[in-house]
Amino acid sequence: MSTIITKRETLAGKRIRRKEDPRLITGTATYVDDIKLPGMHYAMVVRSPHAAANIRSINTKAALAIKGVAAVFTGKDIEGVGPVPCGAALPGLRVPHHTILATDRVYLVGHPVAVVVATDRYIAQDAAEAVEIDYEVLPAVADPEKALAPGAPPVHPQWPDNTAFNFHQEGGEVDKAFADAEVVVKQRITSQRLIPMAMETRGVVADWRAAERSLTLFTSTQAPHLVRSLVAQCLGLDDNRLRVVAPEVGGGFGSKIDTYAEEILMGFVAMKINKPVKWIETRRENFLCTIHGRGHVDYYELAAKRDGEITAIKLKIIQDLGAFLSLLTPAIPTLSVLMMPGLYRTKNIRADVVGAFTNCMATDAYRGAGRPEATHGIERMIDILAAELKMDPAEIRLKNFVRNEEFPFPTATGLIYDSGDYAAPLHKAMGIVDYKTARKEQAEGRAKGKLLGIGMSTYGEICAFGPSPATPAGGWESAQVKIEPSGKVTVMTGISPHGQGEETTFSQIAADELGVDLDDVLVLHGDTSIVQYGIGTFGSRSTAVGGTALYFALQELKTKLKKWGALLLDSEDVMLADGQCTCNKSGKSVSFKEIAFAAYRAMKVPPNMEPGLVATYFWEPPNFTFPFGAHIVITEVDRETGDIDIKRYVAVDDCGRILNPLIVDGQVHGGVAQGLGQALWEGVVYDDNGQLLTGELMDYAVPRAPMMPWIESSHTVTPSPVNPLGVKGVGEAGTIGASPAVVNSVVDALSHLGVRHIDMPLTPEKIWQIVSKHESGRPA
Amino acid sequence: MTQSITLTINGTSYSHEVEPRLLLIHYLREVAGFTGPHIGCETSLCGACTVEFEGKAVKSCTMFAVQADGANIVTIEGLATNGKLHAMQEAFWNEHGAQCGFCTPGMIMTSKQLLDRNPDPTEAEIRHGIEGNICRCTGYQHIVNAVRAAAKAGRA
Numbered sequence: 001m002s003t004i005i006t007k008r009e010t011l012a013g014k015r016i017r018r019k020e021d022p023r024l025i026t027g028t029a030t031y032v033d034d035i036k037l038p039g040m041h042y043a044m045v046v047r048s049p050h051a052a053a054n055i056r057s058i059n060t061k062a063a064l065a066i067k068g069v070a071a072v073f074t075g076k077d078i079e080g081v082g083p084v085p086c087g088a089a090l091p092g093l094r095v096p097h098h099t100i101l102a103t104d105r106v107y108l109v110g111h112p113v114a115v116v117v118a119t120d121r122y123i124a125q126d127a128a129e130a131v132e133i134d135y136e137v138l139p140a141v142a143d144p145e146k147a148l149a150p151g152a153p154p155v156h157p158q159w160p161d162n163t164a165f166n167f168h169q170e171g172g173e174v175d176k177a178f179a180d181a182e183v184v185v186k187q188r189i190t191s192q193r194l195i196p197m198a199m200e201t202r203g204v205v206a207d208w209r210a211a212e213r214s215l216t217l218f219t220s221t222q223a224p225h226l227v228r229s230l231v232a233q234c235l236g237l238d239d240n241r242l243r244v245v246a247p248e249v250g251g252g253f254g255s256k257i258d259t260y261a262e263e264i265l266m267g268f269v270a271m272k273i274n275k276p277v278k279w280i281e282t283r284r285e286n287f288l289c290t291i292h293g294r295g296h297v298d299y300y301e302l303a304a305k306r307d308g309e310i311t312a313i314k315l316k317i318i319q320d321l322g323a324f325l326s327l328l329t330p331a332i333p334t335l336s337v338l339m340m341p342g343l344y345r346t347k348n349i350r351a352d353v354v355g356a357f358t359n360c361m362a363t364d365a366y367r368g369a370g371r372p373e374a375t376h377g378i379e380r381m382i383d384i385l386a387a388e389l390k391m392d393p394a395e396i397r398l399k400n401f402v403r404n405e406e407f408p409f410p411t412a413t414g415l416i417y418d419s420g421d422y423a424a425p426l427h428k429a430m431g432i433v434d435y436k437t438a439r440k441e442q443a444e445g446r447a448k449g450k451l452l453g454i455g456m457s458t459y460g461e462i463c464a465f466g467p468s469p470a471t472p473a474g475g476w477e478s479a480q481v482k483i484e485p486s487g488k489v490t491v492m493t494g495i496s497p498h499g500q501g502e503e504t505t506f507s508q509i510a511a512d513e514l515g516v517d518l519d520d521v522l523v524l525h526g527d528t529s530i531v532q533y534g535i536g537t538f539g540s541r542s543t544a545v546g547g548t549a550l551y552f553a554l555q556e557l558k559t560k561l562k563k564w565g566a567l568l569l570d571s572e573d574v575m576l577a578d579g580q581c582t583c584n585k586s587g588k589s590v591s592f593k594e595i596a597f598a599a600y601r602a603m604k605v606p607p608n609m610e611p612g613l614v615a616t617y618f619w620e621p622p623n624f625t626f627p628f629g630a631h632i633v634i635t636e637v638d639r640e641t642g643d644i645d646i647k648r649y650v651a652v653d654d655c656g657r658i659l660n661p662l663i664v665d666g667q668v669h670g671g672v673a674q675g676l677g678q679a680l681w682e683g684v685v686y687d688d689n690g691q692l693l694t695g696e697l698m699d700y701a702v703p704r705a706p707m708m709p710w711i712e713s714s715h716t717v718t719p720s721p722v723n724p725l726g727v728k729g730v731g732e733a734g735t736i737g738a739s740p741a742v743v744n745s746v747v748d749a750l751s752h753l754g755v756r757h758i759d760m761p762l763t764p765e766k767i768w769q770i771v772s773k774h775e776s777g778r779p780a
Numbered sequence: 781m782t783q784s785i786t787l788t789i790n791g792t793s794y795s796h797e798v799e800p801r802l803l804l805i806h807y808l809r810e811v812a813g814f815t816g817p818h819i820g821c822e823t824s825l826c827g828a829c830t831v832e833f834e835g836k837a838v839k840s841c842t843m844f845a846v847q848a849d850g851a852n853i854v855t856i857e858g859l860a861t862n863g864k865l866h867a868m869q870e871a872f873w874n875e876h877g878a879q880c881g882f883c884t885p886g887m888i889m890t891s892k893q894l895l896d897r898n899p900d901p902t903e904a905e906i907r908h909g910i911e912g913n914i915c916r917c918t919g920y921q922h923i924v925n926a927v928r929a930a931a932k933a934g935r936a
Contacts, residue, residue, distance in 0.1 A: 017873050017874055017876065018873075018876065018878075020878075020881070021872070021873045021878055021881075022873070023881075024878045024881030024884050025856075025865070025869040025872050025873055025878060025881075025884060025885075025888060026816070026856065026857065026859075026860060026865070026869065027814070027815070027816020027817070027855065027856030027857045027885040028816065028857070029881055030815075031815075031818070031882065033809075033815075033818075033819065034809075034815040036810075121806070121810075122799070122801065122802070197916055198880070198882075198916060199818075199820050199826065199828060199880060199882035199883045199914065199915070199916050199917070200818070200820070200880065200882040201820075248880075248881065249880065250818070250880045250881065250882030251879070251880040251882060251916055251917055253916070280819075282822060283820065283821040283822060283823065283826075498880055499879035499880030499881070499917050500879070501879070662876045663876065665876070665921075665922070666876050666879055666917070666918055666922055669918055669919035669920075669921045669922065670879060670916075670917045670918050670919045671919075672919055673916075673918075673919030673920070674916075696821070696823060696825070697821050697823065697825035697826060697914070698823065698825060702914055702916065703919070703920075704911050704914060704920075705906070705907040705908075705910045705911055705913075705915075705920040705923070705924070706904070706907040706908055706911050708907070708919055708920050708921070710903070710921065711919065711921055734919075
């Protein structure tokens with residue numbers, strides 16, 4: 001339930017219903033596919049049905065003969081444009097040349113080969129089907145471990161080992177720790193490929209004005225300025241003549257950070273046909289050709305003492321990259337490496353990452369981006385170690401947590417954890433589930449033959465991406481705040497929200513700082529012609545970095561307001577409060593409206609000041625932030641069907657200071673749903689030929705309402721010292737915490753049968769097989 | 781080759797010549813200009829295109845426009861009356877039932893039908909009632925709260 005604010009009061013921390021919602025609940029928001037321009041044409045992309053093939057010939061005659069078809073372009077027509085950019089750099093990285101359209105060879109199912117442009121969506125579809133392409137099918141490889149094996153079909157003929165990079169990171173004395181270890185546990189753990197599945201697929205409308213040499217791209221993106229920089233470069237345009245607009249964006253979850261071939265392609269098409277053109281991705285294309293997430297095979301080794309102290313972690317990651325490197329593809333597993341110690345103190349770590357090319361869609365940042373994989377791994381391993389040592393999983397975690405007095409804590413992977421009280425959410429979650437009683441009930445249930453499990457994860461994550469040196473394209477964020485001549489406040493932020501609600505939270509920040517009403521503030525974003533350069537929305541950075549930029553811009557604006565107030569009140573001793581400037585001596589006040597009028601009318605200007613009331617701030621964060629939390633899940637496994645019943649889901653998240661608990665709860669719920677999706681149902685399946693078997697929603701199981709448990713969400717609050725708002729970020733927390741908690745719970749339910757690990761997703765069939773195999777006298 | 785259709789959308793009559801293969805969702809969005817219902821999958825699996833068709837919530841991506849000849853359709857744009865939000869819209873707002881908003885018009889239309897049929901549903905009945913509509917943002921919990929709140933408002 002939200003709080004409806006009727007009068008001026010402090011807004012931070014209140015459950016305020018969102019300012020975005022009126023347009024969403026009335027169906028009047030404008031998404032890309034809602035945009036219609038005069039003379040607009042429709043484009044359809046013709047895609048490869050093969051995972052690997054040589055293109056012998058392309059015949060476009062029949063397509064061009066269809067009435068209403070304006071043009072067909074193939075790879076040869078667009079050879080000078082591009083390539084599709086990869087922004088991540090690693091030593092020795094092999095970056096395949098990623099053309100906008102395939103030229104002589106295709107590398108994955110869905111690879112764009114041609115684009116058909118017609119006056120109408122249906123005609124474009126007809127024409128796309130009339131394009132004849134003759135392929136010579138080649139052997140393909142879709143599994144990263146198979147790709148790295150000798151003799152595997154090369155994805156790129158010039159690199160027969162299918163290896164894009166090897167990455168090594170080490171801290172402390174790993175060999176010594178393993179030599180001295182009292183116990184060592186090892187496990188292969190996979191984190192399967194996932195489809196981000198934003199409800200709105202990608203889409204682009206491109207509008208070229210030849211006389212102005214200017215191009216406008218309306219595109220469903222999380223990072224409009226980045227798209228502007230990259231597409232301008234690809235098309236050979238000046239960036240100030242390319243306007244990129246992210247209108248209403250229907251979810252992204254990381255999949256819309258990338259600059260995609262189709263964004264460049266539509267710009268090219270619009271310039272060629274001299275007409276606006278629209279391309280809307282179908283859901284099938286979205287599954288094939290929007291980035292996937294995860295795709296890890298991990299080999300873990302933990303060294304420990306008999307008392308449960310972890311002394312070292314070794315990790316080998318085989319990262320399934322796909323055929324091409326999308327914007328951040330190779331960087332994602334390096335984030336897993338950074339996060340591999342989790343919340344635990346050990347200073348001895350060794351990680352080796354191999355990036356493997358496969359004939360599949362690129363993997364890249366999907367909600368959590370490398371941190372869910374790492375958290376799943378370490379949280380499974382600590383349970384495996386606890387089982388080995390016959391310790392309680394809570395006890396072993398408490399033993400290994402970074403201590404409160406150790407913050408800021410430098411990790412073995414080179415991070416500095418900002419602040420934390422890692423035991424607090426665990427204790428709180430244990431209190432909520434009544435952990436002792438739950439264990440007792442588990443034992444009693446087990447005696448009666450019930451398969452009851454209690455699982456937990458105590459996760460940490462890296463948020464607020466991030467200090468610029470640690471990011472591929474700048475990690476700062478920008479804000480501009482203006483008091484308009486009317487006295488109303490306009491905020492322009494460089495982040496690009498697509499469901500996260502910053503029009504509301506940023507209004508709260510501005511309203512609190514200025515002492516004005518929530519409705520006096522308007523937050524604008526996502527249009528490069530209106531908003532100063534910005535980085536965008538991803539990596540739980542919006543409030544922690546973008547909100548902080550706004551905070552500092554507001555401080556500058558307040559300084560200006562005071563100077564104007566002092567001029568109008570003819571006093572140096574003035575203060576700002578409740579939307580006005582007051583003289584502390586005389587008690588006289590001027591409203592912001594009066595100040596604004598004076599600042600724009602400018603009959604008299606304060607010394608060293610300029611007319612107007614505008615402040616701009618680009619904030620460079622000194623560090624990441626590190627949220628954390630504890631999730632506890634109680635499950636019951638049905639041995640007859642393999643179904644998993646989640647009886648309790650308790651999430652205690654510490655995301656620092658909370659500005660709007662209603663929005664934070666929504667982020668946690670949605671994050672947990674995606675983590676549960678990975679744990680229980682979702683998984684991309686390519687067959688050995690590289691055909692995507694989970695090509696639509698019929699085959700790829702995203703959570704539906706009856707599949708979701710009730711999430712008992714609460715918080716502890718440990719402010720971040722990294723920014724003055726004390727916020728850490730919450731967009732990815734639920735996803736990171738959920739999958740290990742659920743899997744740990746189900747493994748716990750089956751532990752007395754000798755089950756030690758199960759790879760995700762825990763489908764009923766898989767669970768039934770495992771239970772049947774382990775329970776004697778039952779058919780396997 | 782086109783066919784003539786006449787239908788009522790949100791209380792207003794529309795007549796158009798349409799191709800027999802034109803999907804109802806494309807007709808609503810691109811011919812009649814109601815872009816509230818969205819296209820999320822084109823295969824009737826996600827429910828973003830849900831509209832009220834002759835009093836029933838239907839997925840308009842799996843009907844042809846010609847099948848709607850003579851029909852009475854309400855889209856999300858027609859739900860508010862005289863500038864006043866429908867109780868379900870108000871509840872989605874108060875309970876934070878929308879994040880990115882793309883599924884929201886369809887979700888609201890389905891939820892409205894759910895309460896039309898069962899004014900006091902249990903949590904399980906609400907979850908079952910919206911099973912045909914996918915939301916990727918909310919984890920459904922605030923949507924469940926919204927439907928409960930709308931049910932409560934309806935009883936008040």
